[in-house]
Amino acid sequence: MNWTLHGPWLALIGASVGTYLCRAVGVAMAGRLNADSEFFRWLSAVTYAMVAALTVRLVVLPQGPLATVPLWLRILLCVLSVAVMMSRPQRRLVPALLTGTLLMLIYGFMR
Numbered sequence: 001m002n003w004t005l006h007g008p009w010l011a012l013i014g015a016s017v018g019t020y021l022c023r024a025v026g027v028a029m030a031g032r033l034n035a036d037s038e039f040f041r042w043l044s045a046v047t048y049a050m051v052a053a054l055t056v057r058l059v060v061l062p063q064g065p066l067a068t069v070p071l072w073l074r075i076l077l078c079v080l081s082v083a084v085m086m087s088r089p090q091r092r093l094v095p096a097l098l099t100g101t102l103l104m105l106i107y108g109f110m111r
Contacts (some may be wrong), residue, residue: 069107077103 034040058066059074066074077100085096 069104073107 059078060071062069062074080103081096081100084099085092088095
């Protein structure tokens with residue numbers, strides 16, 4: 001068998017089977033799970049903690065072009081974005097993301 005030719009197709013089929021198998025198990029178990037259980041609260045807390053840790057790592061220890069931006073400016077943009085998010089109870093994620101992104105772009109163009 002020529003693995004160079006068939007390898008990518010086998011990898012695609014394997015990834016598809018794995019993905020759809022996990023989804024099928026999720027659908028089958030969805031009716032039996034209690035989303036307010038202690039396990040799901042713990043899982044939610046771990047998920048939020050991981051997102052927070054990755055965000056802090058991205059701001060404090062960036063790699064690539066973001067590493068050329070001074071730390072004080074990265075922290076200031078984060079504080080401003082969080083302030084935008086906290087100022088509007090509804091529809092707060094998109095304006096906060098736009099604030100950080102646009103201010104970083106302005107810094108990049110002015111530099």
